[in-house]
Amino acid sequence: MAAEAPQAQTKAYDVESPFGKRADPYYWLRDDSRKDPAMLAYLNAENQYYQQMTAGQQPLVDQLDKEIVGRIKQDDSSVPYDKGDYTYYTRFETGQQYPIYARKPKAGGAEQILLNVNTLAQGKDFYQIGNWEVSPDQKTLAYMEDLNGRRQYSLKFRDIATGKDLPDQITGLSASIAWAADNKTVFYIENDPVTLLSTKVKKHRLGSDAAKNPVVYEETDHSFYMGVGTSSDDAYIVIGLESTVSNEFRVLSAAEPNGQFQLLAPRQRDFKYDADHQAGRWVIRTDWQAPNYRLMTVADKDIGDRSKWQSLLAHDDGIFIESFQLFDQYLAINERSDGLSRIRVLPWKDLSKATYVASDEASYVADFETNPEQNTDWLRYNYSSLTTPNSVYKVNMKTGERVLLKQQQVLGGFDQTHYKTARVWAPAKDGSKIPVSLLYKKDFKQDGTAPLYQYSYGSYGNSTDPYFRSTVLSLVDRGFVYAIAHIRGGQEMGRHWYEQGKLLNKINTFTDYIAVTDYLVAEGYAAKDKVFGMGGSAGGLLMGAVANMAPQKYRGLVAHVPFVDVVTTMLDESIPLTTNEFDEWGNPKQKAFYDYMLSYSPYDQVKKQAYPALLVTTGLHDSQVQYFEPAKWVAKLRTMKTDSNPLLFKINMEAGHGGKSGRFARLHETAQEYAFILSLLNQPGS
Incomplete structure (x- = not known):
């Protein structure tokens, strides 16, 4: 029946x-308590x-499950990236559900495991690492964990040398983390316990009483999302606020964690922008009088005054600027035209001499991979299409040389032809x-x-x-x-x-x-x-x-x-x-x-x-x-x-x-x- x-x-x-x-x-x-019988x-x-x-579908589920899992290289790892004195990567072990985050010294030496998520997840119905960041001196790990999927994280700290967690722990947070340059101060975001909205940026000093952590910024307009991080050159702590139609960025020198955040530009309805820092100036992507976005720049001394913004790359009705990355000698742009995502590279000494990263297919996706350091001529990017497995390339922005670092290995007899x-x-x-x-x-x-x-x-x-x-x-x-x-x-x-x-x-x-x-x-x-x-x-x-x-x-x-x-x-x-x-x-x-x-x-x-x-x-x-x-x-x-x-x-x-x-x-x-x-x-x- x-x-x-x-x-x-x-x-x-x-x-x-x-x-x-x-x-x-x-x-x-x-039932907000989720307990009503x-x-x-x-x-x-x-x-x-x-x-x-669905009981009768179980044999088919098992067959599909075997097929899908059978295409995955289980003992896989990400392409390593360099930051500071270490090379960082993520790897999986055969049969394990969760990743292992690890690093090795660039000068040579044994692997150092930052987080083995399989161990952390043992005995738990749900476990997820929302974010992790290593301190500037590369000795301490700050990480965010979620135990029920509600995206309300706990902030923990780990001594990397010993693998032991420090006593400091803070709960009820967003996943954002930003280290100051002193290796002791961490900025984080506390969520409202009822609405779960990100409302307060707080500052914690390792070893101090978390209950006394000061609020460095509080957002009262609940139409804004909030995040905190660092500029790509690690020179600034950045509070980013975003609604559907406007943005606001507040910045603080990472070397002065007890200083006051400054407005990059005040919020205004129907005005969006984001920014990154390099060599004493901010580069800004904005829709100010530019629906598809343009790039502008402003010197550190002139932040807060939008009238001082200077044009860097003009608006184009046919090209949507999605994001950008800054390097010492080059500007890289991830853009969309005709519905395709592609990458353009421009040398700072002559922005008119743009080149596009080459593609082998008419329909594809190219977007930025991890590029944590600005002092390089090599840009790393992801490339994929519906028939080409995810591939990580690096391209030399000076010579155009392109090197495939890794392509997703698809098992089970896959042949893209x-x-x-x-x-x-x-x-x-x-x-x-x-x-x-x-x-x-x-x-x-x-x-x-x-x-x-x-x-x-x-x-x-x-x-x-x-x-x-x-x-x-x-x-x-x-x-x-x-x-x-x-x-x-x-x-x-x-x-x-x-x-x-x-x-x-x-x-x-x-x-x-x-x-x-x-x-x-x-x-x-x-x-x-x-x-x-x-x-x-x-x-x-x-x-x-x-x-x-x-x-x-x-x-x-x-x-x-x-x-x-x-x-x-x-x-x-x-x-x-x-x-x-x-x-x-x-x-x-x-x-x-x-x-x-x-x-x-x-x-x-x-x-x-x-x-x-x-x-x-x-x-x-x-x-x-x-x-x-x-x-x-x-x-x-x-x-x-x-x-x-x-x-x-x-x-x-x-x-x-x-x-x-x-x-x-x-x-x-x-x-x-x-x-x-x-x-x-x-x-x-x-």
């Missing part, structure tokens, strides 16, 4: 707003139902052309019979680049076309691409995604009854909106940790991240935004209709998208949908937004997702 789907009870509750009340009978599923019973019932409904990638342009509803990256097997026939796995994100200006992803080969090898839809809301085509996919233009994100599906089906890349979509977080919102708007066009949708209760969440400023998001989604206390957000919010727009098969995931301790959003959405879908397609809800009771912490545990979750998709095609084998 088929398992019976859980039915959440309903309880009368009205969500208040300036524009009236909305009934929310599943609001009771929210009725709520936990419902989540456990959903997990049990998931297990019952067996695959092809393509870039096509799908017409949007308003006529805009949406770039789409495709991956398929070499013998693929464009005859409208293939299943399609379509991924996208489309929010916050985050671009979804066509990186190599070995896991997806398990679908491509079974005849799938893998598509990345570079929809509006990302920044692939420049700043305007983002502006056209947020606030009162947000629905473009959803209609773009559907338009890509229509185009790929019409052009014979996919069978109309074999289309699957996947997205996570804000991409989960995308899946929820698409499920409401065009359910008949998808065989199945996978929504990981989905942001689906848009209006209720954005009305509640006690929920982590809400206030930071007003300029991304809008403030529903204003009627225009309230009405617009309500028109697409997946939870609010669930209706009596047939839905595609749905797999929804969440983490009980998620601080980015709270577990109760997908829980309420699934509960409402169960009562409203008119079809018999599976609706499965999998809750990780120990983890947060990123899922499980171990590398193999995360891959197992991917195997479960793929098994869900393949089972819908009755395609259990290869």
Whole structure:
């Protein structure tokens, strides 16, 4: 007998707003303590139902898991990088879930293990290192650990020579760390215990009482995110503040940890900038009168006065400047043009003589790798495409010589010549052309019979680049076309691409995604009854909106940790991240935004209709998208949908937004997702 789907009870509750009340009978599923017995019973019932409904898929999950893990070189290590007297790297050991962070003296000598995360994670359901930094004298390690996936970190210190932790420990923090030049003072960020927002920058001196640590800066505008770090030349401590539409940087000489932070430029709405330091000046990337950003510079003595900023690299309507890196003799820029990410190198002595880092493919991703020191002619960068495994190169900015340092080794018989990638342009509803990256097997026939796995994100200006992803080969090898839809809301085509996919233009994100599906089906890349979509977080919102708007066009949708209760969440400023998001989604206390957000919010727009098969995931301790959003959405879908397609809800009771912490545990979750998709095609084998 088929398992019976859980039915959440309903309880009368009205969500208040300036524009009236909305009934929310599943609001009771929210429990900030995460201890309510009725709520936990419902989540456990959903997990049990998931297990019952997928029990028959277990052999396929095991097969996929073996395939996916089998492509990974388990005893792998990162490309080492030099900083100070040491060469630093990360390595994995066969069968181990977690990395080992280590270093060796450049002059020769034995490996020094900084952190063996496998040892630290023993006996814990979740464990993650959020950040680590070595002191300037290279003797002390500061590191941030998370024990439940909620991204609320504890700061610890370790004597590298002995491998022993010092008594100092501070909890409830963001992951940011910055060492002062005295090797004793560390700047860090304390989070608000209720909203989890980063609110205070504090200063700790090793050996002192952490309860007495002074506040060096407090942010009262909760629409800003905050971070602290050092400039790339280690000369300054930098507090970075960022909202969707403005930035502010405060800087302090690392040699004067007891000094006062200075404003680089005061915040102003619709004015964004970031900056780095070199040779007595700041280089600034800004959208001031430059939507695609330009570079400017200001001397140390003139910081705080934007009128003293001098032009360094002019704005270009066709090129979006994404980031930059400073070297003694060269300026390197990571930019986007025609939707591609590439690297430009300019010598300081003549910025007009720019060169581009060479590429061997028409569609690719090139971005900066770790470059911790400015006094070198060598730039390290990552290169990848849908068919080329992730590769680390170094290029000599003086001679153009290019050296491959390492290419990701893909096991399991992988041969990149067996695959092809393509870039096509799908017409949007308003006529805009949406770039789409495709991956398929070499013998693929464009005859409208293939299943399609379509991924996208489309929010916050985050671009979804066509990186190599070995896991997806398990679908491509079974005849799938893998598509990345570079929809509006990302920044692939420049700043305007983002502006056209947020606030009162947000629905473009959803209609773009559907338009890509229509185009790929019409052009014979996919069978109309074999289309699957996947997205996570804000991409989960995308899946929820698409499920409401065009359910008949998808065989199945996978929504990981989905942001689906848009209006209720954005009305509640006690929920982590809400206030930071007003300029991304809008403030529903204003009627225009309230009405617009309500028109697409997946939870609010669930209706009596047939839905595609749905797999929804969440983490009980998620601080980015709270577990109760997908829980309420699934509960409402169960009562409203008119079809018999599976609706499965999998809750990780120990983890947060990123899922499980171990590398193999995360891959197992991917195997479960793929098994869900393949089972819908009755395609259990290869």
